[in-house]
Amino acid sequence: AVVASTYASKADALKVIKQQLESNGKGVTELAQKLTVGAQTTEQKKELLTAYVEGLGNCRLTLSQTGYRLRPASEVIRSAYGTEAEKAALLAALQQAIGIRAEIKAAFPKTEDKDAAGLAAVSGLFVTNKGIADIQNFVSVVDLNAQPIILEKVSHVVSRTDTLRVSDKTGKALADGYRKFDLPQARGGWASYDGRVTALNTTRPVNLLLRYLPDEAYTYIVKIDAGMKPVVVPTNKKIENAVGIMEVTVKKAEDEIKIFRTLKLKKQLITPTEYPAYYRLMAEWMDTNGNSLLFQTAK
Template structure:
C-alpha cells in the first residue's frame, strides 16, 4: 500500500512537471530562419527553414499538421529543399511525394484571372508527441517580378521560438532601410563579394497572444519592416503607375451613366460609391499575393470583381470621370521610422474634396472608414508619394447624446420617441435618420421588463465588454467614446417600477461611467453615460478600463423591471 502511494506521488510529480513544461504551449520552434536575397539581375529568393517540436495532440492533429506555401508559377519557382519528421526515438520519416498537394489558394477561388496562383500544401507525416517537423523550402522569383526587397513581418509565432534568424542579402549598391520594433536585437551587417548581409538573431520569443484585438496597430507587437525602396513614395509609385489615367474615356462614360439625372454632388458620390461597393465583388487577394500588380478598371468592370487595389483604381477613375477630383491614398499597418513599403500597406482609400468637405471612401464598403489613427499611421498619396495632412477628428465628432421617451399605449405596447445627436464620424456619408435600436418590452407572469434602447453606433454594440480579466498587451479601441442617454418612461396606473433606484458613478484613470434610475410619481428617469479618456490603453491601465466596459455592457444596467397588475 505504501509502495502504491509512492508510485502515485511519483506519477503526480511527473504530471506536474509535464504541465509546467508544456502546459503553456502546444509546440515550440527550436529554430526558425527566413532569408530574403535580392540578386544583381533583379531576381529574388526567399528561403524558409523551421524545426518545430510538437507537445500536444492538438498541435499534432490540427494546428501544425500542414504547412501552406502560396506562389505564382508564372514568375516563381518553388523548391522543397527538405521535408521530414524526426520522431521522439530518432526515427526519420521523410515526407512522401503524395503528401505534397497543390491546390488553388482560397482567396483566388472566385477570381478566374488569378486561378494560375498555386498553394502547396505540405502534409507532415509520422507525427507523434515529441516529434520534430523539419521543413526547408525556397521560392525563387524571376527578375522584375518583385521590384525590390519588401518585408513586413510580425515576429511572434503561434508557439514560442527558441531561435529566430532573419537575414536579408542585397547588393552593396542597394541601401536597405529597416525598423525592428519592440525587440532589443541589433542587426549584424557584413559585406563580402559585392553583397551586404544584414542579420538579426532573436532568442526565446514567446508565443503570440491569443487575446482578442492584438495587432501591430497596438504599438507593442514586435515586427520587422525592411525595404530597398528609397522611400514610401517610390514604392507607392509602383502601384500608381498601374492606375487608369485621369480622363479615361470608358470610365467617364460609365460615370456619366451612373450620375445621370442626379443634380446634387452628394447624390452623384453616393451612386458611384454604391456601384463600386455593391456591384463589384471584393476579392481578398493581398498585394503581395498578386505580385503588387492590378488589372485595369475595365477588367474589374467586365468580371464584376476586384482586389482592393483594383477597386480603388475603379473608384478613383469613376469619381474623376464624373468631374470630381479624386486621389488614391494608402495607410500603413504600423508606425515605423524606416522600412515601410507595399507589404506594410493596411488599406487603400480614395479621397475626394467636394464643397469644402473631405470625403474618404473605402472601395469595399459604404461605411465611413476609421481615420482616428492618422496621427501615427498617416495617409500617403499614391500620386505624390507623400503624407497627406488630414484633420484628426475630435471627441465631439464621436459624441452620442440621446433623449429617449418611452410611452405605453392603451393596448400595452410601447412607443419610442428619440431626440438624438450623433457625431458625424459615427454616421455614414449618405444616410440620415434615426439610427437607434428599438426598446424591447417583455411581459410575463405579472411582470414586465424593458430593455433600454441605444444608438446603433453605440459602443455597447462592439464586443469590448466581454474581455478577459487580465491582459498583457495594449488595447487599442477603434474610436473615442462619449455617450449620454437620458430615458423618460411614463408608467400607466397598473405598473410599478421594481428596479431599485440607483445612482452609480465610477470615475477612474480610464474614464467615467454613470448608471442612474430615479422615480418621481408615475415617471421613471434613467441615465446611462460613458466616457473614455483615450483610445490606447496599456496593460497597467487595462483593469480600470475593463471595469467601465464590463459595467457598460452588463444587461442589468440596461434593463428595468416593472410589476403589472
C-alpha cells in the same frame, strides 16, 4: 513596429503603384457618366459611383500576393471584380472622369522615420475609408506622392432620449403581478458590438486598439401610471479611471423616473496594464441589471 525597406523612401515605393495608373479611357468616362445620370450634386454622384464599385465582386488577394500589380480599370469593369487596391483605383478613375477631385491614399504603420516603410508595409489603398480615419492617430496616411493626408473624421457621438410608459398593459408580464421593462439602446451604440467583442476576457496580454472613442448619452423618461409600484430601478453609479468614465444618474418623482446613462472613453489604445480599467467600465456599462426596470401592480 520594426520595419525595413529596400526603397529609399515611401515615395519611391509608391511609384510602383502610381506608374500603373493609366489615364482614363473612353470606357471609364462613359460608364461614369451613365452611372451618374440624374444626379444633381457632387455628393450624389460620389454615392452612386461608390455603390457601383462596392457592388463588384471582391478578390481577396493582397497587394503582396499580386506582386503589387493592379489590373487596368477597364479590365476590372469587364470582369466585374477586383482586389481592394484595384477597386480603389477604379473608384478614383470614375470620379476623376466626371471632374470630381479624387486621389488614392495609402496607409502605413506609424514609424519614427517617416521613410522607413516600403510596399510590404502598406496596410491598404483607398479613396475614402472611415475606419482608417478613426485610427489615423496610429497610422501614417499619405497620397501616392508620399505627402501626409489628414482624413475627415466621422462623429460617433450618440445622444438619445426615449420615453417609456409603465402600465399594467406594457412591458413583459411576470408572475405575481410583476412587469419587466427594458431600456432601449441605439443599435449602433458601443454596447451592441464593440463593447462585447473587446471585453470577452478578463485579462489581455497585448495592446487593444479600439475602432473609435465612444461618447454616448442616453436619457430615459419613464412615465408611471397610477397603480404601478417601482420595485427595481438602476441606482446612481459613477466609475472614472484612466480609460474613461461611465455614469448612471436616477431622478425619481411620484409619477416619473428620469434615468441618465453616459459613457465616454479617453484612450483609444489600451495597454495590458490598462485593460482591467477598460474591462471594468465595459462590465458596468453592459450589466443587464442596469438596463431593466421591475414594477408591480399595486393591490
